[in-house]
Amino acid sequence: MTDAVLEETALDIDWSKYGRAPHSDPFAVMRLIDRIDRLIEALERPQLKPEETLWKSEQIADWLGLSKQTVELRVVTRPDFPSALRPVDSKQAQRRWFASDVMKWARGTAGTIPASRPGRRRKAA
CATH class of the missing domain: 1.10.20 (Histone, subunit A)
Structure with missing residues (x-):
């Protein structure tokens, strides 16, 4: 140059x-x-639409504003939550959900999504 x-x-x-x-x-x-x-x-690069995007539990947690633990224990276990899929045929494979299904579910259950719990309170010294 x-x-x-x-x-x-x-x-x-x-x-x-x-x-x-x-x-x-x-x-x-x-x-x-x-x-x-x-x-x-x-x-x-073409951006994927929500119907084409798969989310892991971490991404669901980020979108809902909850912790990953709350999502895994109290959200994806609900009977009305969209069913998961596994990209490979293995029980160890991480489950994924279509982003559009999660968004639709969240809009339909507004107000019943578990709130994040505050951290543990410490005893006064």
Whole structure:
């Protein structure tokens, strides 16, 4: 990369956010371009719809705002909760649920989803 390109790039970017201008590190621009390329690739990938997305219990917990333990003990065990599937035929395989089924279930049972319990209270010293 020529010095003219480095200087032109340095003028277009506020390098104070990144600690140093590219002319002090000739490979900085190349690393930046590589990161931008990876970001563009990620953004251009097709996003799956909820009907096509499988969630693990951790993702259900994040979406419901509950702990993973609460979800595994008090949510997915409910008889009205959508049935799980296992991606492979093994009892050890982690169960997964279609995100759209979980969302539909949560909307239909609003107010009856178990609330997270506060942490254990400590005794006063």
